[in-house]
Amino acid sequence: MRIDSYIWKVRYFGSRNKATIACKSGNVKVNGKKVKASHEVLVNDIIEIKKKDKIDKFKALDFPKSRVGNKLVDIYRLKKEINTKNILHTKLNNSRKKGEGRPTKKERRNLDKFLT
Secondary structure (H helix, E strand, O other): OEHHHHHHHOOOOOOHHHHHHHHHOOOEEEOOEEOOOOOEOOOOOEEEEEEOOEEEEEEEOOOOOOOOOHHHHHHHEEEEOOOHHHHHHHHHHOOOOOOOOOOOHHHHHHHHHHHO
16 A cells, blocks of 8 residues: 555545645655555554654554544554654754854843943
8 A cells, every 4th residue: 555545544634635745755654664655554654754843653553545534543553662852852952052153132132222
């Protein structure tokens, strides 16, 4: 089964088109590799989907014939826990440290007030 079809059927995206776009933009990984929308998913593959700052990681258990309801989604996948605090923490660490580089707009305004 195609990855875009699978993640749409197990309700990670509202339409198959959105699932395809997510695959094209590199937000979907299967077994740790970025994949195209046409990638074939196998049973026991581990799928990671990145939406905004959240990463959903799950294992494909079976393939539904059509889109399933919310209550039946857990039959077809096994959800894994991911610590999202570490993801947010690494994003915060990539910003510049205080006093390095050009001043921000707010810091510039404060400097102007101080100097005048």
